[in-house]
Amino acid sequence: MTEPQLSPSSLGRRGFLLGGGALSVAALAACTSNSKDDAASTANVAVAAGDNAAKGKQVTIGFSAPAADHGWIAAIANNAKAQAAQYEDVTFEPVNPTNDIAQQIAAVETLINKKVSVIVMLPNDGKQLTATALKATAAGIPVINLDRIFDTPLAYRTWIGGDNYGMGVSAGNYVGATLKAKGVASPIIGEIAGIDSLPLTQQRSQGFKDALKTFGFSVGPRQAADFTAAGGQRVAANLLQAAPKLDALWNHDDDQGIGVLAAIKQAGRDEFFMVGGAGSANAMRDIKADNTVLKATVTYSPSMASSAISLARLVAQAKGMSDLVEKEVPSSITLSSATITKANVDTYLPLGFES
């Protein structure tokens, strides 16, 4: 016999192997459940108020965003959906989220063909989706550009997004003010950035540097990670070795911050304070508990998606923002990056997103 594996004895063994495998799979299947709160219940929604709350013309809001690869993007989609559900006069029409430019273009084109009233779009890449947004605009569909900006203002009716430079400034101001208050003369300030090649990372770092300069401080050890917990752990573990003594540390992103905090605990270091970025619920809980080096975080809140849906509705219904004198929705809204500390964490906790 040249094929010994076909003999009855090894068939039996294989049967055993497969049976065992099936049992393990059954046992494991019980382990995949995540009994977390329903996504919608943790989303940020604004309750409509004033004249604009009144039921208006029925509108359809098309929505396109990248596929969620981390907590922040997941929160964007959840928030948009939850906000749309707040309005009786809104039909929410999301397209399949994707990280592929060509697929996002195709998806937005289906929205144009369906003649939705307004499109809310967080492009994978602002430059690459500008032409599609122009096409929608030409077809008479206003585009609300969420966060990643298009190449030309002609492509959007309103842009709403976060302020990466401002986020760095907020972090730098908090670090600078805290160290000044402590009376530290020449502090060692570390920085763990996100992905260095992204313009948003460069803007955040520039803001941090500029704000520190106003206090006469500068950034010491600086390394880029990759927005993941594992990357944060790896970079932080090594950076802590590079700086035997630190006074402050700014980490750009709360998702990678989980790994950064783990590395700090593993190294047994606590002589400095840390500031986070983005404003995840997890980071806020740590700030509230006040039992780690994480003392503050600066926001880049995915609640902007909820606001974008509100704006889209107002644009489609030709209403303005009731607190402003203007009859129209403004063409550009830059969100301010708030600094969350133990003192105000309770106000912001409902806006925190699960990482």
Add this chain to the structure above:
Amino acid sequence: MDSSVGRNLGLVGVLVILCIIGVATADTFATRSNVLTILTSSSVIGVITVGATFVIIGGGIDLSVGKVMALASVWATTAQTQSYGPWVMVLCAVLVGMGCGLVNGVLIAYGRVVPFIATLAMLITAQGLAERISRKQSQIVTQQAINDIATRRWFGVPVLVYIFAAVVVVGWIVLNRTTFGRRTFAIGGNAEAARLAGVNVQRHTAALYVVSGLCAGIAAIMIASLTTTGSSTHGTLYELDAIAAVIIGGTLLTGGRGTLVGSILGVLVFTTITNLFVLNNLATEVQNIAKGVIIVAAVLFQSRAQRTSSVT
């Protein structure tokens, strides 16, 4: 045996040069805590590399290790699994790893799917499944016993490093002192000859992928402890890091020859480079350039050393 020792000496040389550069450029390089940081950073990828060494010596390739680790880390850290306690989490991670390895092995050995394709398919599937289960969120490890693996120290050394060492020692014994190891070399060298010599090539090949999956499962618990999360983002491109370490460690990509010690030295070289660059506050892209240059330099150096050693 002699030539493999020679090859390892070459890598030790590279490591020594890196250490000299480290001591010369960063005053904290030679401290105890920095050496432990290098070892801890090496531990997760090191355990994966042990499995990869077995598969590559056996003439195969496993591209799925990084994402199988991610899947195992996610599966082991769901709210449900964590509610059963740390041992179930460990068991879960190991079973998921071995299960994926078994699927790889059966497809390759019995289904005659090319290893490159089978494990690439597993990489993609495991990634998708990990994202699905975790809902693309980082799952925080709440079981303190798991987090303790990275924080607790025995005689000043993190438990994580002991696990790494144990996996390497067991791997070395299995590879060099057992029939299983000898058969691995035999199959990688010449599968047909091994079959004629009475080795059940198919079963052994399948077993090699299970070993690789087992290592990914162990690594999953280690990374969950190190980062205090289970996440579908773990292990991205680890397969390439592991393969690079195995290759600069002197293992033939075609199989049949290689050393585990070389692979581990390869891992240490890479983690030491990362450490050196961070200590000197240099940017990430420079690190990548240096790593690429070192891979090519190490392989050139080895093939030269091999040629001279075969002449003598």
